[in-house]
Amino acid sequence: MEAAVIELDSKWEIVREGLRTNLGEDVYSSWFTRMMPENFDGANLTVSVPTRFLRSWIQNHYRDTLLEGWKKEISNLSRVDILVRTCSTRQAPTQNNNLQIAQQNEMGDKSPGQDWGQRMGGLKGFGGAPGQSMAGQVTSGRTMGDVMSGRRGHIVDPRQSFDTFVVGDSNALAFQAAKRVADGMPNEFGGYRPLFIYGGPGLGKTHLLNAVRQQIMFKYPERRMLYLTAEEFIVQFVNALKARDTMAFKEKLRSVDLLLIDDLQFLQGDKVQEEFDHTFTSLVEAGKQVVLAADQSPVQLSCLNDRMRSRLSGGLVIDICPNDFDLRVRILKAKVAEAQRVNPTLSVPADVLQYIAENASRCARGLEGGLVSVLSRAQNGIITLEMARSALRNQVSVEENRIIRVHDIIKSVSDFYQVSKADLFSARRHRSIVRPRQIGMYLAKMLTSRSLPEIGRRFGGRDHTTVLHAVRKIDDLLKKDPILAEEVARLKREIELGDLHR
Structure with a gap:
């Protein structure tokens, strides 16, 4: 032998x-x-x-x-x-680094109790020694205490769980989809390949991604997961190229059961996108789960090529709309309850919470910042409405003095529908251009004090009758087409809140 x-x-x-x-x-x-x-x-x-x-x-x-x-x-x-290769096959000779890495992986496969993230942690381009906490490290079976303490794998914020996520009309669908992925992982998740969650900053996308990770760690401790921001994906890929060790990078990403990528709108570079495309395709074809988050829907992500936008649109795409008033109040109540666990004497009256909800930034981070500003003025745990007005004076000033311009609407419509400004101003009559142009004119009439002739001039020198026709046309369509009505309502909210340009 x-x-x-x-x-x-x-x-x-x-x-x-x-x-x-x-x-x-x-x-x-x-x-x-x-x-x-x-x-x-x-x-x-x-x-x-x-x-x-x-x-x-x-x-x-x-x-x-x-x-x-x-x-x-x-x-x-x-x-x-x-x-x-398994335990029964021969061990590879260790004549170079690549073979050493392969041998280490085989040794890891023989020890189910060893953390897979630790074994991959020593690969070139991926950071520190086994056991060191680092962004973008693969996590697998472990106790939640291990994860939270940072002893093994990438730290998960225990505050960002499904239990602490405040659900409202604007985010209920995203919450339910993320929960289903976490509950049914890996084979019963409902066919969401990928699950793509998008919305403005501070609306809870990262919270949901971390909640998915946290729940799967409890329910499926043997599963391999990798959470990365788009920036971390780029950095690790570039490091792998520099180290001439792209194989390790490919194996790290394509051997996981769940890949989560946050802030996908920052995924830049042809080679980076090509590698992400291959990774995404490999995981989906293998029946693995991919969860993505971005500030815009796949079709609106101009940083991605057409092929990638089409692939990402093939899963379940759900938007998180700006928080309505009721949800903002409930978010603030949850934050107050959290603060009261530290300071039981703290008391925030309902009228103060309502004032913060009305005048602070609409996103969760802005609400929390407004609440912190107000709480910093507490005297013996007591907060008054006057204190809240004083704390939020600058924020209120910004919100009240904000003026929506026709220019803002044109830019927002251009970004939202992926139509250039030149096309909006042109005489082209293609449906993909005419409808966004009409919506832009409609919103300009609804959200500004400009006259019809002035709006017409801003949209490529058109006659006021053209603007009037567009306004009446869209107004009529909104009554008949609920999908278009929701689309225009979301665009209107984003323009009013300035979410597209923050």
Whole structure:
């Protein structure tokens, strides 16, 4: 048996040199350095690689090339089978760093209790030593205490759970979808590949992503998860390119059961987007879950190419609308209850909460900031309305003096419908341009004090009768088309709150 293994190894040395010559050093180094011959039964050859991803890629792209190379050394060869190395297969020699990494991964697979994030943590380009807390690290089975203390994996904020998320009409659908993903992970989540949540800043997108992670850690401790912001994805990919270790990056992302990416609107660069596209496709085709968050819907993300926007639109896309007054009050009550656990004597009257809800920024972060400003003026735990007015004087001034301009509406409509300003001003009559143009004129009439002739001039020098026709047309459509009505209502809220330009 030992002699047969040695003979296979010697033949493999010849085959690998042929692969290196025919495919080039880059391709050979990426895909074949960790391959090993295992067994030849007289007709079929078995070779092994350390990961499922490597096996899948070689089978799909280089199976015939590999077979041809081996046939030059074994003339009666019929087939080459590729398997993933396990405890029963031979250990790879440790002649270079890549093989050392492969060997470490195999050792990790033999020890189910070891944290998978720790094993991947030592790879080039991904940061510190095993056990070190770092952004973007893969997390798997552990106790919640381990996660919260930062002893293992990426720290999850215990305050951002489903229990602490304040649900209202504007975010109920997003909450229910995220909860279903967390409850049904990995195979019963309802087919949300991906789940894409979008909305303005401070509306709870990151909270929901962290809530999904936290609940899955309880229900499915064996599952592998990776949470990254788009910026972290870019940094780690660039580091992998610099270290010439993109394979480790690919394996890290594509071997998880759940990938969560926040702030997707910041995913810039052709190579970065191409790698994200491949990763996304690989996970979805493997039946894995992907949860994404951004400040705009997929079709509005101009930073992404058309192919990626189309792919992301193929899942469940849900928007979180700006918080209404009732929800803002309930968010403030939840924040007060949290503060009262530290200071039981604290008392905030209902009229103060209503004043903050009316005058502070509409997002949760803005509300919390307004509440903190008010609480800082508490005297013996007592808050008065006058204190609240004093604390929020600057914020109230900004809100009350804000003027909506036709220019703001044009920019918002352009961004919202992905139509250039030049097209809005042009004479083009295509439906994809005419409808946004009419909506822009309608909103300009509703939200500003400008006259019809002045609005017409702002929209490419059009006659006032054209503006009047647009206003009447949209007004009529809003009564008949509930989808358009919701679309225009959301755009109107975003313009009023300035969410598109903050």
